[in-house]
Amino acid sequence: MTQRYIVTAATVATMAAGADDYGLVDNAAIVVDGDRISWVGPAADVPPCYTGFERHEYSGRVITPALIDCHTHIVHGGTRAREFEMRLNGASYEEIARAGGGIVSTVSATRGASEEDLLASALHRVDALISHGVGTVEIKSGYGLELETELKMLRVARALGKQRPIHVMTSFLGAHAVPAGADANSYIDDVCLPTLEAAHAEGLVDAVDGFCEGIAFDTSQIARVFDKAQALGLPVKLHAEQLSNIGGTALAAKYGALSADHVEYATPADAAALATAGTVAVLLPGAFYTIHETQAPPVQAFRDYVVPMAVGTDWNPGSSPLGSLLLAMNMACTLFRLTPSEALAGTTRNAARALGLRDCGIIAPGMRADLAIWDVSEPAELSYGIGINPLHARIFGGAF
Ligand code: DI6
Numbered sequence: 414m415t416q417r418y419i420v421t422a423a424t425v426a427t428m429a430a431g432a433d434d435y436g437l438v439d440n441a442a443i444v445v446d447g448d449r450i451s452w453v454g455p456a457a458d459v460p461p462c463y464t465g466f467e468r469h470e471y472s473g474r475v476i477t478p479a480l481i482d483c484h485t486h487i488v489h490g491g492t493r494a495r496e497f498e499m500r501l502n503g504a505s506y507e508e509i510a511r512a513g514g515g516i517v518s519t520v521s522a523t524r525g526a527s528e529e530d531l532l533a534s535a536l537h538r539v540d541a542l543i544s545h546g547v548g549t550v551e552i553k554s555g556y557g558l559e560l561e562t563e564l565k566m567l568r569v570a571r572a573l574g575k576q577r578p579i580h581v582m583t584s585f586l587g588a589h590a591v592p593a594g595a596d597a598n599s600y601i602d603d604v605c606l607p608t609l610e611a612a613h614a615e616g617l618v619d620a621v622d623g624f625c626e627g628i629a630f631d632t633s634q635i636a637r638v639f640d641k642a643q644a645l646g647l648p649v650k651l652h653a654e655q656l657s658n659i660g661g662t663a664l665a666a667k668y669g670a671l672s673a674d675h676v677e678y679a680t681p682a683d684a685a686a687l688a689t690a691g692t693v694a695v696l697l698p699g700a701f702y703t704i705h706e707t708q709a710p711p712v713q714a715f716r717d718y719v720v721p722m723a724v725g726t727d728w729n730p731g732s733s734p735l736g737s738l739l740l741a742m743n744m745a746c747t748l749f750r751l752t753p754s755e756a757l758a759g760t761t762r763n764a765a766r767a768l769g770l771r772d773c774g775i776i777a778p779g780m781r782a783d784l785a786i787w788d789v790s791e792p793a794e795l796s797y798g799i800g801i802n803p804l805h806a807r808i809f810g811g812a813f
């Protein structure tokens with residue numbers, strides 16, 4: 414039976430208005446019909462045709478769109494706690510990667526894990542995100558670096574969306590690291606591109622990602638991956654300018670990417686290119702924090718050029734073992750100086766855009782009824798708290 418009801422709250426942050434605005438409605442009501450929002454506005458103005466609907470009252474609470482984590486690597490085997498210790502003993506993230514640790518050590522653990530084990534561990538991570546109000550999560554492959562394991566990761570990602578009330582968007586990240594002993598160019602041509610084709614043929618790929626970095630792939634190698642993505646009709650996104658500037662952001666813009674992610678070393682000229690391309694800058698403060706990065710992304714340039722900014726956890730076992738998108742919002746404010754409204758836009762409206770989604774991330778008629786109901790008195794509290802989880806309830810596709 415179709416569910417039809419009205420939720421009321423002290424405040425609804427629709428996130429539907431301008432860049433620095435929550436789109437607040439006080440003493441608000443949201444009408445839900447099936448899995449969609451039919452109406453939102455002041456409770457006193459609910460149109461007569463809806464007044465008979467059942468009411469759920471959340472007085473004193475704030476409702477926002479359910480959060481969207483637009484950048485994660487939550488399907489993976491093993492942990493890298495040992496590297497955490499090594500870094501604290503003086504080794505850098507790059508040194509660990511060059512010494513055979515880093516991403517390739519997670520590759521071994523992920524290759525060795527069964528599909529069931531990968532699913533079981535990822536379910537815990539998805540449950541943690543859901544418990545913090547997340548309704549949509551992007552999940553990348555990239556710890557297989559061979560056909561079988563890349564497909565295994567993506568199948569697990571799809572299974573997560575079937576086993577839990579959460580919308581999963583997958584990104585193929587075959588160009589994440591050069592496998593131990595391999596040549597980067599041969600890997601791209603002989604493994605990465607055929608694996609992308611196979612994954613796409615199985616319907617496992619929503620977008621194509623890459624890691625453009627000195628320790629990974631250069632722009633000409635990433636361009637080959639993007640050319641294949643375009644030939645398959647898939648959107649692209651890119652880990653760009655995380656540790657240095659080698660032109661990844663400009664490349665992402667050239668290909669009309671959905672997003673350029675990390676972007677600590679992006680320049681104002683890169684920001685201008687992103688703005689022209691309509692590409693979202695995805696900020697990942699968990700990685701910045703974990704690897705003791707000191708170069709913050711050019712947030713003011715993104716504002717000046719009106720580049721939409723999103724915020725993600727980058728939840729991965731190496732550079733960002735961060736399981737709370739709310740904490741990522743707090744870090745984006747404190748470490749990158751985002752305003753709390755920019756941080757919330759970064760995990761709602763702009764995160765949807767970074768995934769190419771048009772039916773979530775704001776509260777407006779016709780959008781999915783994916784809502785988060787919070788025990789806070791104003792939306793800034795969501796970014797202000799450190800390690801506090803004020804989620805009261807979550808509605809996913811209209812269902813409590
Ligand atoms: N950048 C990151 O922050 C993650 N991947 C990437 O390309 C790190 C992945 C890892 O260290 O396992």
Ligand code: FE
Pocket residue numbers: 484485486652727729
């Ligand atoms: Fe990442």
